[in-house]
Amino acid sequence: MQNRTLYFGDNLEILREKIPDETFDLIYLDPPFNSNRNYNVIFKEGLQDSPAQVQAFEDSWHWTRETQEVFEELVGIRQSKAEINADIINLMQAMEKLVGHNDMLAYLTMMTVRLIKLRRVLKSTGSIYLHCDPTASHYLKIVMDAIFDKKNFRNEIVWHYRRWTNVSDRFKKMHDIILFYSKSDNATFNRIEIEPTESQRAVVERGYNVNSVVKDGRKILQLLVYDKNIVDKLVAEGKINLSKYGNVVYRDSSLTEANDVWNIQYLHSQAKERLGYPTQKPEALLERIIKASSNEGDWVLDPFCGCGTTVSVAEHLKRNWVGIDITMLAINLIRHRLAKQYPDIKMFVDGRPKDLGAARALFKKDPFEFEYWALDLVSAVPAQSKTKENMRGADKGIDGVINFIKDIENNKQVYGRLLVQVKGGGTHRNDIATLKGDVDREKADGGVFITLENPTKPMREEAVSAGSYEVKFTHQTYPKIQILTVEDLLNNKKPEVPLVALSYYKEAKTAKVERKTKGLGI
Numbered sequence: 001m002q003n004r005t006l007y008f009g010d011n012l013e014i015l016r017e018k019i020p021d022e023t024f025d026l027i028y029l030d031p032p033f034n035s036n037r038n039y040n041v042i043f044k045e046g047l048q049d050s051p052a053q054v055q056a057f058e059d060s061w062h063w064t065r066e067t068q069e070v071f072e073e074l075v076g077i078r079q080s081k082a083e084i085n086a087d088i089i090n091l092m093q094a095m096e097k098l099v100g101h102n103d104m105l106a107y108l109t110m111m112t113v114r115l116i117k118l119r120r121v122l123k124s125t126g127s128i129y130l131h132c133d134p135t136a137s138h139y140l141k142i143v144m145d146a147i148f149d150k151k152n153f154r155n156e157i158v159w160h161y162r163r164w165t166n167v168s169d170r171f172k173k174m175h176d177i178i179l180f181y182s183k184s185d186n187a188t189f190n191r192i193e194i195e196p197t198e199s200q201r202a203v204v205e206r207g208y209n210v211n212s213v214v215k216d217g218r219k220i221l222q223l224l225v226y227d228k229n230i231v232d233k234l235v236a237e238g239k240i241n242l243s244k245y246g247n248v249v250y251r252d253s254s255l256t257e258a259n260d261v262w263n264i265q266y267l268h269s270q271a272k273e274r275l276g277y278p279t280q281k282p283e284a285l286l287e288r289i290i291k292a293s294s295n296e297g298d299w300v301l302d303p304f305c306g307c308g309t310t311v312s313v314a315e316h317l318k319r320n321w322v323g324i325d326i327t328m329l330a331i332n333l334i335r336h337r338l339a340k341q342y343p344d345i346k347m348f349v350d351g352r353p354k355d356l357g358a359a360r361a362l363f364k365k366d367p368f369e370f371e372y373w374a375l376d377l378v379s380a381v382p383a384q385s386k387t388k389e390n391m392r393g394a395d396k397g398i399d400g401v402i403n404f405i406k407d408i409e410n411n412k413q414v415y416g417r418l419l420v421q422v423k424g425g426g427t428h429r430n431d432i433a434t435l436k437g438d439v440d441r442e443k444a445d446g447g448v449f450i451t452l453e454n455p456t457k458p459m460r461e462e463a464v465s466a467g468s469y470e471v472k473f474t475h476q477t478y479p480k481i482q483i484l485t486v487e488d489l490l491n492n493k494k495p496e497v498p499l500v501a502l503s504y505y506k507e508a509k510t511a512k513v514e515r516k517t518k519g520l521g522i
Contacts, residue, residue, distance in 0.1 A: 002348040004347040005322045007325075007351055009351045011324040012114050016117065021120055025127075025299050026129075026290065026298065026300045027126070030281060031131075063106045071109045084116075085146075088146050092112065111143065125184065126188070127180065129180050141153075152185075160174060161264060162265070162266065163266045189293060265282060280306065286309055290319060302322075304324070352373065359486050374489070375399060375400040375422065378484075383399055383401065398420070399420055405473055419446075420449075421447065421450065422451075425452070425453075436466050446479070450486065451484075455485070
């Protein structure tokens with residue numbers, strides 16, 4: 001495992017098969033909340049007549065045959081691949097009686113088996129932060145107690161934020177919960193200092209504060225002072241006697257130690273950090289977590305890495321990192337994000353096809369993710385209608401769109417479009433005729449047909465018969481219908497697209513860091 005690794009796939013399978021015991025110093029996870037919402041990824045805006053979004057994932061879990069089998073492992077009915085103890089068996093039996101066989105029990109079942117694996121890959125000095133919302137945080141805390149032991153509970157962190165909400169018949173929801181556990185009493189923890197509140201500033205102005213603390217089994221007094229000059233003045237005036245105190249700690253008068261309520265701005269739609277991913281969290285939130293529970297060169301894992309904020313911040317803070325996500329869309333987004341932020345970065349992507357055999361295997365396993373992978377190879381925006389549900393029905397012919405600038409009129413850019421069709425199974429001449437019809441119907445400039453199988457001679461003839469289109473901006477002509485095989489794309493052959501083709505991902509700001517890494521012998 002390299003020190004910058006993205007895994008595409010189910011994190012449970014990857015944790016079981018590819019991650020050794022006690023690998024990570026810090027784990028942060030922001031799993032789906034079981035809120036029964038479908039999330040859309042918003043792509044780069046401002047493109048004329050182009051689809052702006054595509055469904056990224058469904059934020060819900062369902063009771064299926066797989067869920068039933070995992071549940072039976074957790075309650076000891078069938079042989080388990082997980083490390084099950086009596087507390088977990090008793091907990092899951094109680095949960096079954098309490099919530100019944102429904103989506104909530106499915107969620108708790110699938111989270112429990114993953115948290116067991118996450119404990120295995122966490123170092124004895126490591127910590128885990130589980131991000132959740134009120135729909136399940138109370139259940140998850142009991143699950144965490146059973147897996148990590150309630151004595152290793154550190155904090156229930158309240159992330160408080162402000163955002164616009166609709167009028168409601170209840171108090172407005174303005175917080176998430178982050179459950180902070182360690183694996184042992186010997187976990188890494190670095191004190192975090194933040195701007196003080198008004199009441200804390202009042203203490204600063206008084207000059208000192210006395211706390212009662214326990215050290216080496218003895219109760220002593222600790223003098224917390226914010227300005228050495230103030231203390232010297234108080235000593236000179238005979239107002240305090242330092243000999244009474246077991247320890248004197250001088251602090252920056254402008255900062256105070258962070259508590260378990262974090263006031264960090266929610267990412268609104270116009271935030272500079274916003275990349276369009278539905279559940280994107282602010283970098284400041286991850287920065288605080290990573291700084292608190294890891295040091296430079298440590299290993300950080302995010303098993304639900306989404307748009308990659310955790311691994312991006314880990315890179316910035318000179319940590320080694322691993323991210324896992326089950327959607328190719330997320331893996332593509334993270335690759336583009338990190339390449340923009342850190343131009344010299346070298347990352348390893350596991351599970352993304354690099355040869356024809358792997359491409360065939362991905363298509364067989366999940367045609368939906370195969371399409372996302374193929375579309376990214378030609379920088380195409382996934383079509384708005386492309387969801388797993390839609391793919392089960394009739395194919396509408398448009399899988400993605402390549403956008404480009406084709407002219408400038410009255411000092412304004414005029415955008416062009418190429419429709420993209422991806423085929424993993426058998427192909428024939430009618431597929432090309434259908435794409436030609438889609439191009440005409442949608443008033444697009446041309447089309448790109450990507451095929452896993454080699455095209456037939458009639459297919460190539462049909463494509464040639466479509467003619468060409470001209471880009472006035474460059475005074476060049478391009479074939480109206482192009483056919484590319486997956487093998488072509490793997491050999492770095494690209495479709496003929498104007499040089500002014502547009503990137504379809506919202507771009508992150510560039511950031512450079514000097515890293516000091518320590519490797520793992522794995």
